[in-house]
Amino acid sequence: MKPSPLLEEIRWIEDQLGSQPDVVAQEIRTGDIEARLVYVCSLCNEKLLNEQVLRPLFAIGKQSEFESYLLSLPRSIPYPGKEKSVHELMYGYALLLAGSCVVLLDMREKKNSAVTEADVEKVIQGPQFKLSEDLETSLNLLRHRYHQPSLFMEKRRIGTASLTEIALLYDKKRIDPHTLELIKQELDQVQTDVLFAAGQLEKLMAKRKRKLFPTMMTTDRPDRVALNLAQGKAVILIEGTPFALVAPTVFYDFMSTMDDLYQSVWISGFLIFLRYLGLLICLLVPALYVAVTAYSPELFRVQLAFSVAGSRVGVPFPAFLEVLFMLIMMELLTEASVRLPNVIGSTATTVGGLILGQAVTQAGLVSDIMIIIVAAVAISNFVIPINAMSFAVRIAKYFLLACCIGYGIVGLVVGSIALVAYIVRQESFGQPYFKLFFVPTAKEAQRLQGGRSG
C-alpha cells in the first residue's frame, strides 16, 4: 500500500525535527483508528495530552467519531501545512494524524508563568504583582484589569532564531489610528536574530538608533499597562519577559508613578514636585558646583563662599576633576551593586559609600561639600521612577558638566538650552516628546474622533 500524501508530509516533519531525545513520534492503533502523534515532550504538557487525546482515542475507538471529537476540541487548530507545522511543534503543539484528519493540538506548557511581586516599580498601596514572563498569563492579568471587547490583540513572531512571540494590544476605540499604523510599520521593519527583552525591542524599533532618552516606556506593572491602554496607547507584550513596552510615551510619563493615581491630590502633587526637583538636582548640581566655584563665586552668599573655599583648602585637584572623580566612583558603586548578588551587594555599598567617602575626605583628596553633592545627585537620581529615564538623566548630567567646565554659567545656560532643544526634537510615534500631559486636549480629541469616523 502506498502511503498517503499526508503521511509523507508527517514523515518529512519528523525528519526536520530529527531524532532528538525529546521528540516523540508515536504510532497508535486501536479499533479502526490508525493514528500518528508527533510532539516535543519538553514543550508539551503530557498529562493534558494523555487526558484529552489518548484516553478518548482508546475510549471511542471509531475513526469517524474520533475525527469529529478532534475537530470540536477547542485546543485543536487545522493543519497549516508542513513548514508551519514544524514551527508550531517547536512552540509546544502536538501534531496528530488520525486517518485522513490532521490537526495541531495546543499542548504548550510553560514553566515560567509564575506571577511574582513587582520589584522594579514599587508602589506603596496598589496592586502588588507584576506581569508574568509567560505571554498568556500576562494577557490574563491584563484582561482581568481591562474588561473591554474593544481590546484588540495582534500576535507576531520576531527574531529569525528565537521566533519570540509578541502581542500588540490596543483599545480600538481609543487609539489614534495614525499612531497604531506607525507602530505597526516599525514592528514590520524589525530585523534581529533573537529577542529577549523589552528594551531590546524598543531599540530595534527606533528609527534613530543613537538616542539618549527613551521614547517607549518599559514597565512590568499590569495596572500601568491597563491605564495606558485606557489612555489610548498601544502595548507590546513579549513572551519570556515580564516587561511590556508602551507607546507612544512622552516625557511626563517617565516621571509619573502609579502612586500618583492612588494618593490624594496634595500628596501626589507633592510627590511629582519632589520628582522634578530630584531631576533638576541630579542634572544641574554637579554642573553648577563647577560653574559657580570656578567661574563665578559671587553667586554664593559670602558665608557660603568661604565654607566652600575652606573645605577645598588642601584639595590638590581642580574642582572639575574632583567632581568627575567622585561622580565616576558613584557610578561604579551603583553599577557594582546592581550586578552583584544580593548577599555581597551590601558589602559593596558599605565599602564604597561609607569607607571610601569617609577616607577620601580625610585624605584631603575631595572636599566635604563634594561628598554631599555626590550623595545628593545619587539619591535624587533614584527618585526618577522609570529606570530607562533615570539612566538617560545620569548620562545627560555629564553633558552639562562638560559645558560648565569649559564655559561656566554661560555654558550651563547654553547646555541646558541645547538639552531642552534635543528633547523637544524627539518624537514618540507622532507624539511630541515634551508634551507635558498625554491626555488629549479637546481639540485633539475632536481630530481623533474625525480620524476614526473618516
Add this chain to the structure above:
Amino acid sequence: MAVGVLFVLAGCGYKDIDKRFFVVSIGVDKAVKEELAYTVILKLAVPQANIKSGAEEFILVKEQTNSITEAIRIAKAKVDKELDFSHAKLIVFGKEVAKGDMRETIDFFTRRRDIQGIAWVGVADPTAEEVLALKPKSERLPSNSLFLSFGDTGTVSPYIITEYMFSFRKRLYERGLDPILPIIRVDGSNLFAIDHSAVFDKKRMQLVLSPKETALYSVLSGRANRADIKIKRENGGEFFLAMDESHTSIKLKRGAEGWMRIAIDMEVEGVVEEVKGSLPANELGEARKEAEETLQKEALNLLLKLQKHGLDPFGIGLRYRGSHIGRSDWDDWTTHYPDAAFDVRVDVIIQTTGGLH
C-alpha cells in the same frame, strides 16, 4: 552658529575657588605721607577648613599710593592667589578721606564691574584701618559682623544707617537728595559701634548726626519703622515708647508770594516699654499727647538743623523737582529752602502699656 558665538564670548577663565583671595572689605584712608593721596587697605579672607567662632583669619594688605587702582595693582603682586572683589561687600572711608572729594574717591568702586553696587558704604572714625583690623569675638568669617549689622539677616537697628554704594553715588550726583552714611567706630571692648551718621553735601562730609538724630532720621525717612523714644513727662517722670509701626509723609506747599511750607505728617504706633515714675492707665491720653509733643519737637529740631547746613538727606528737594515743572525748579528750591517753614504733625497711638496691667 549663534551658540558657537556664545561660547567664544564666555568671559573670565577657569579659576578654582581655593585659588582666589576674597577681598571682603576695602578701606580707604588718608596717606600718612604728605605727597600721596590714599592708604588703601584690603581685607583678605583666609578660608579655613573648620570654621570656628573667633578663629577667623584674614590678611590686611596696606598700600599708600596716589590712586586706588595703583594700590590694587601693587597688592596683587604681594599675594599668592587671584584677588577676587566679588564679595567685597563693605567699603569704608576714613574720616579724613570723607572730608575730601568723595566723587573722586568713589569713582574707582563704581567703575569696577566686579565690585558690586550693593556693597555697603560707611565712614570709619577715626581710620578705616582700625575698623578693618578689629576681630570681634563672635565673628566666624572676616567682616561678617559688619555684614550682619548692615544686612537684614542680622541685627536691625534704627541707629544703623544702611547705604549701598549705588545709592551713595546717586545721592552724590542727584540734585535735591544728599548722601548720608553710617559712622563706624571701634568700641574699646572688641565691638563695633555704629550709631552716628554723617551727612554729606555733593562732595564731602558736612555734619555728624548724634545717635538720637540718626534714629529719628531713620524713622522719618522710612528706613526703619521701629525705634525707641524717651519721653519726659510733665510730672517729672519719663517713659519710653517703642514704635512698632510708623509712617511719614512729606508734602510741599508753595504760596504765590514765594513762601514755602514743608508739611510732615507722622503716624506712630507703639507700646510703652519702660516707665520711670508712674504711668497709670487713665493717664494714657496725656502720655500720648506728651509723646506727640516730644516727637514733634525733636523732628523739627532735626529738620531745622539740616536746613541750617543746607543739607537734605530726606530728598525733599528731589520731591520738589519731581512735582514742579519748569527750568528754574532747582533754582527755586535752592532760593526758598533756607527759609522754608516746617509744619510737623505727629499722631501717636499707644497700643498698650506693655505686659503690665
